[in-house]
Amino acid sequence: MAGENSPSGGQARQTGFLGSLVLFASAFADFFESRAALFATESKAAAIQFILVAICLVAALLFFGLGYVFLLATAVVAVAHVANVSWLWVALDAAVLHILIALIFLLIARSGIKKPIFRETVAELKKDSEWLKNLETNNQRRS
Numbered sequence: 001m002a003g004e005n006s007p008s009g010g011q012a013r014q015t016g017f018l019g020s021l022v023l024f025a026s027a028f029a030d031f032f033e034s035r036a037a038l039f040a041t042e043s044k045a046a047a048i049q050f051i052l053v054a055i056c057l058v059a060a061l062l063f064f065g066l067g068y069v070f071l072l073a074t075a076v077v078a079v080a081h082v083a084n085v086s087w088l089w090v091a092l093d094a095a096v097l098h099i100l101i102a103l104i105f106l107l108i109a110r111s112g113i114k115k116p117i118f119r120e121t122v123a124e125l126k127k128d129s130e131w132l133k134n135l136e137t138n139n140q141r142r143s
Helices: 016-080 088-114 119-142
Strands: none
Touching (some): 016 088
């Protein structure tokens, strides 16, 4: 049938101003529906990225805290046992190791923050903007 191939689905194609208005509204709705779907997809990826950064920051804080505890324990034991070398060096090594691990987590979190998000949405909006500019140029040439 004639109405099956129209952009508005199974409805009969309308002509004139009202038909153009209906087609415009339909195209406008389709445009925003596609952009909303793209935004939803990229929002999920962004949420995962932010969760990973948060986990790394929490892990970094945990390891800095543990490093601080080991450093304090080392300082207390060092003062108590100035001449003895028992588990003092092991605790000091553990503190240094925990601080290094915390620094690694902070570097990972920093690299995660620097990654741009919503790349595809921005690219689509740029394409749309270029298309509109070209449309305006073509309409001005026709006038």
